[in-house]
Amino acid sequence: MIHGMAAGILQVGERLLDDSVASYELLEFIQKSILELNKRLEHRPDAFPVGMIPELARVTDAASELGLRVPEFRGPAENSSADKPSAEEIQIWMDSLPDGLVLTKQGLVHQTGMMLLGLLAVEDSSNDLFIHNSLERLLRHVEVRRKACLQPRPSLSWSETWIEKHDVAYLFCVHVRNSRDFRFLNGAMKLNDWGYRAHRRNASVEQTLSLVRAILEQELILAEFWG
């Protein structure tokens, strides 16, 4: 009797503590966010961060590709290419890494996600080992530290910290496309669940877009591989 009750309480506790997010909830979030951001761009174009317009165009297209009902992107056409770090910027960032590591005991080096994405896009095998080691290090860290993972050092604002985390989630997804290593999709899904749970309605455009981008890529991969 007591064992049965204890088992029941633990089962309820497990369900309550489960922070994974259902697919429909994430898709609804993407749809709503894209709708709101497009409205914002349409009604107050001057207040919309210019650098984010190409990203909004891209996620709007990707959401439509996923079969979501999203408005047609009506932003300025001239900003059609997403902003990527230059080879020089990547090199400067790499040179600044402490002991060549993107993650140390002190924390995550700023712009890690963005710069590694830049490196993945470059067809230069001389960085393959660095990319591989950095990705494995990041994955292990995310899996071991869970919600306490990826704290940037020096510390950043709440919003900037989440952007760094969303960029790493997106990086993991891009790596899955290149490698078919689904351990990284697993890591991205966890990061995205935590990011979704922590997301606030008044988050910045940059933060919302970076989360939408990461979740979208995750959902596209899931749809592509397992329908």
Add this chain to the structure above:
Amino acid sequence: MMRLVLFAPTRKSLYARIVAQRILAEPEVVLSAIVVRSIWSFHRFRAELRRDGPRLLGKIRTKLVLGESSLSESEDIKTAAVERVSGDDLYEMARRHEIPFMSAPDLNDTRIENQLANIAPHLIVFTGGGLIRSNILSIPPLGIMNCHSGILPRYRGMDVVEWPLLERDTEKAQVGLTLHYMDRGVDTGPLLLQHHETLQAGDTIEAIRARLEPRMIELVLEGIRGLQSGTLEPMSQMVDEGKQYYVMHPRLKEIVARKLHGSI
């Protein structure tokens, strides 16, 4: 006589109890001590919660609260051994057979280390209880043996029944067990024996695990006999030959279930 020490994750661990029972019945082998990791440790709870997340509560529920009654599908275990060890925990078993019993919040504790040094076991059989550090790893001349529920070196770490099924077509998935020596890495020590599980029509993860559980015990016993007779040769594995896997996201587990069901 080969001196063995058993490491167990809890006093009630069914796997550990059956392994202990079977070791006691082995000729030319003596169970010299049972060492159990205490569950009453905040550090242990925190570390396991960090590793497993909310599913730690599920593990506590099935392994500590429900115990044998949660094994309805694992009839092999039930009929073969549960009845014989029923009602016994490892402490009672040790007392009944006059085997030294030790318990500590951490199996790497210096008190455990000192007592093991006195016992001087040839081999430690690990049935769970966390990472083992070099102070303990270096004590038994043969090593510390563990049965991993995945095919090594390819699948190291967690949920390695599910991961091969997600990664490959179910008929090509490498599901099984590996008996190996532990070293400082995660599932990177020399390999001893392997069992490849053949999937069956209508399989579920629970059914596969239920078939693997009794097989684990047999593999451990086979390993002990092989080492005792000198017929078993450990084979080193290269770090680069495998990957470390982590706890699988519930949505990916659902995909695995759908794949097994044949709906993907």
